[in-house]
Amino acid sequence: MRRLEEERLRRREEKKAIRWEAQNPIGSVQSECNLRRQVMKELDVFLKTVVEGMKSMAQGIEVLAEKLDTIAKSRVDVTPKRKANAKPARKAPAKSSKKKAAQKASKTAVSKKEKTPTAVDTVLAIVSRSKKGVNTAILMEKTGYDQKKISNLLYKLKKQGKIKSVNKGVYLKA
Numbered sequence: 001m002r003r004l005e006e007e008r009l010r011r012r013e014e015k016k017a018i019r020w021e022a023q024n025p026i027g028s029v030q031s032e033c034n035l036r037r038q039v040m041k042e043l044d045v046f047l048k049t050v051v052e053g054m055k056s057m058a059q060g061i062e063v064l065a066e067k068l069d070t071i072a073k074s075r076v077d078v079t080p081k082r083k084a085n086a087k088p089a090r091k092a093p094a095k096s097s098k099k100k101a102a103q104k105a106s107k108t109a110v111s112k113k114e115k116t117p118t119a120v121d122t123v124l125a126i127v128s129r130s131k132k133g134v135n136t137a138i139l140m141e142k143t144g145y146d147q148k149k150i151s152n153l154l155y156k157l158k159k160q161g162k163i164k165s166v167n168k169g170v171y172l173k174a
Contacts, residue, residue, distance in 0.1 A: 119145065123153045124173075127163050133170040 117125070126142055127134050139150050154171060157163045164174045 119143075119149065120153055120156060123150070124157055124162055127157070127171050128173040130172070133166045133172045135169045135171075 122143055123139060126139060136150050161174055163171045166172050
């Protein structure tokens with residue numbers, strides 16, 4: 001109930017204001033100008049306080065910068081000296097040359113046997129076997145990778161210059 005009454009009162013006041021402005025057009029313009037002047041004065045006061053605050057902050061920052069400079073200069077002068085009695089680092093015992101040669105041979109043999117094609121190699125092989133070009137759906141079907149992985153792999157291959165895009169979504173070996 002109160003809301004309805006308040007709404008009615010507000011409407012009546014608005015209607016009165018509209019009637020008064022209609023009867024006194026010069027007065028409404030003057031009151032509007034006075035309102036604008038008042039708002040501008042308030043903005044001016046607000047901006048002045050903001051400027052003063054910024055000036056005081058700038059002064060505070062300058063003081064802090066000077067203190068930091070003095071601290072930095074004092075720390076540069078007091079650098080810790082290294083101990084003269086420090087022990088040298090120990091070296092690992094030398095291995096025999098036969099053991100080294102055997103280890104190198106075993107490493108190269110293992111790396112050659114275990115070398116499996118990477119995802120990039122797999123996609124590049126499929127694209128290079130195609131004469132007309134391959135789209136992403138075919139690559140997804142043949143490799144089992146999802147759309148995002150295929151897109152990323154194609155992007156890498158295009159960046160490296162190993163493949164090129166013939167049409168939108170169709171790729172050939174470069």
